[in-house]
Amino acid sequence: MVSDIQIIHPRSAGIDIGAEKVFVFVPGHEVQNFDTFTASFHTLVEFFKKAGVETVAMEATGVYWYSLHELLESAGIEVYLVNGAHVKNVPGRKSDVSDCQWLQQLHQYGLLRRSFIPAENTRQLRSYVRLRDDHIEMRAAHIGHIQKALTSMNIRLQQVISQITGASGMRVVKSILNGNRNAEALADLCEKQILNKKREQVVLSLQGVFKREHLFALRQAVECYEFYDRQILACDAEIEKLLQEINEHLPPPQDHPTLYRSKPTRHNAPKIENLHPMLVTMMGGKDLATISGLTDLSFLKLLAEIGTDISRWPTFKHFTAWLGLTPNRHQSGKTNKRRTNRAKTRAGQIFREAAQSLSVSKFLALGSFYRRICARRGPKIANMATARKLAVWVYNLLKNGHQFVEQGVEEYNKRLKVKQEQMLLKMAKKLGFDLVPQPTAHAVH
Known part of the structure; x- marks a missing residue:
C-alpha cells in the first residue's frame, strides 16, 4: 500500500505546465494555478518559498519549461524534469489538476527518474x-x-x-x-x-x-x-x-598529440577558427575525433548534447539506453520480443549519421562490421549496432581514457575468421564431430 512506502522527498511539489496555465500542488494546500507570464512565474517561486518547498517535479513539455526551470534553479529549488511517458496517469482520470497531484505523489516517494539537464554553458x-x-x-x-x-x-x-x-x-x-x-x-x-x-x-x-x-x-x-x-x-x-569564453578558464592540455590535427568535414563544416583544439580542451584533453566516423562537427554536436560530465551515466549501458541505441527487449509469457528502442535523441542521431557514413568505407573495420550485420539483419539493425559501437567507444574514452585504435579491415576480418573457427570447433565438439582441415594447395601432389 502507498502508506507503507517510505517518503523520500517530504517537502516536494508537482507542476503541470502548459501553454496558458501552470497547475501546482503542494501537500497541505489546494491546487494552485498561475498564468504563464514571467511575473506569474516569479509569484509561483515565492509561493514555493513560503510553503517550504525544496524540490519540485515537472514534465518536460515542449519548450514551456525552460524559463520556469531557470527561475526555480536560481531560487535554490531542486527541479526534477521528467519524461512525460514515464509518469502516465490512470486512463480516464487525466487532467491538469490531477496531473500535478500525481507528479507530486510519485516524487515524494522517490519514484521519478530525472531527465538529463547539462550545465549552463x-x-x-x-x-x-x-x-x-x-x-x-x-x-x-x-x-x-x-x-x-x-x-x-x-x-x-x-x-x-x-x-x-x-x-x-x-x-x-x-x-x-x-x-x-x-x-x-x-x-x-x-x-x-x-x-x-x-x-x-x-x-x-x-x-x-x-x-x-x-x-x-x-x-x-x-x-x-x-x-x-x-x-x-x-x-x-x-x-x-x-x-x-569557456576556454579562457580552462588549462590547455599539455603535449597533446592530436590537439592541432583536425579531421576534415565534407559538408556544413563550421567556419570557426581553432575549433578542434578548443573542443579537445573542453573535454579535458580527450579527442573524440580520433574515433572513426566522428569529425570536428560531430565532436561539437556531441559536446553540445552530452556536455563534459560523462559520470551522469554510471555505465555504457545506461549511456546507450539514453541515446536510444539499445535492443529494448520485452519479455512477456513465453515470447521474448525484441524491438528497437523508440527513444530518439539528437545525440543518438549523431551516432546514427556517423554509422551511416562508415557503411561505405572500404578501409575501416566498422565499415566491414556494418556490411556483415547488414547482410544478416538488414540496414536498420546494422546502423543501430554500428552506432552503438561508436557510442561505447566514446563513453570509454571519456570515462576511462581508453584511446581508440583503428585496426583496419584486414585485421578485423582476420580476427573475425579466428572467432568463427573457434565457434565452429566448439560446435563440432559439442555434436561429437572432429574437424579436419583441408590440405593446402602446395601440399597436394
Whole structure:
C-alpha cells in the first residue's frame, strides 16, 4: 500500500505546465494555478518559498519549461524534469489538476527518474548548435527550390555538376538571374576542371526555356538560400565566441598529440577558427575525433548534447539506453520480443549519421562490421549496432581514457575468421564431430 512506502522527498511539489496555465500542488494546500507570464512565474517561486518547498517535479513539455526551470534553479529549488511517458496517469482520470497531484505523489516517494539537464554553458552551446542545424535544414529545402525552378526551365545543370550550390553552380545561376541566356557564355563560368571533362554536356544542360514565373521562383529561392547561409555563419560566430569564453578558464592540455590535427568535414563544416583544439580542451584533453566516423562537427554536436560530465551515466549501458541505441527487449509469457528502442535523441542521431557514413568505407573495420550485420539483419539493425559501437567507444574514452585504435579491415576480418573457427570447433565438439582441415594447395601432389 502507498502508506507503507517510505517518503523520500517530504517537502516536494508537482507542476503541470502548459501553454496558458501552470497547475501546482503542494501537500497541505489546494491546487494552485498561475498564468504563464514571467511575473506569474516569479509569484509561483515565492509561493514555493513560503510553503517550504525544496524540490519540485515537472514534465518536460515542449519548450514551456525552460524559463520556469531557470527561475526555480536560481531560487535554490531542486527541479526534477521528467519524461512525460514515464509518469502516465490512470486512463480516464487525466487532467491538469490531477496531473500535478500525481507528479507530486510519485516524487515524494522517490519514484521519478530525472531527465538529463547539462550545465549552463552546455545549454547555451546546445541552443546555438541546434539553431544552426535548423538553419541547415531550411537551407536544404531552398536548395530543392532552386533545383525545381531550374528544372521547370529545363536547365539540367544539376545533373552534370555535383553541387548546384557550389562555386560554379552559383555563378551560373546568378548570371541567369542577371539576364544571361547564352549557353556557351554560361558554361564559361564553370571551373576549368569541369569544362575539361564535359564542356559539351554543360552547354547542352544550359539550353533552357526561360519563363518569367520560373525566373521569379529561382530568384526567391536563391535569396532564401543566401539568407540562411548568412544565418549559419552568424551561428558559427556566436558558437566561436562562446567556446573562446569557456576556454579562457580552462588549462590547455599539455603535449597533446592530436590537439592541432583536425579531421576534415565534407559538408556544413563550421567556419570557426581553432575549433578542434578548443573542443579537445573542453573535454579535458580527450579527442573524440580520433574515433572513426566522428569529425570536428560531430565532436561539437556531441559536446553540445552530452556536455563534459560523462559520470551522469554510471555505465555504457545506461549511456546507450539514453541515446536510444539499445535492443529494448520485452519479455512477456513465453515470447521474448525484441524491438528497437523508440527513444530518439539528437545525440543518438549523431551516432546514427556517423554509422551511416562508415557503411561505405572500404578501409575501416566498422565499415566491414556494418556490411556483415547488414547482410544478416538488414540496414536498420546494422546502423543501430554500428552506432552503438561508436557510442561505447566514446563513453570509454571519456570515462576511462581508453584511446581508440583503428585496426583496419584486414585485421578485423582476420580476427573475425579466428572467432568463427573457434565457434565452429566448439560446435563440432559439442555434436561429437572432429574437424579436419583441408590440405593446402602446395601440399597436394
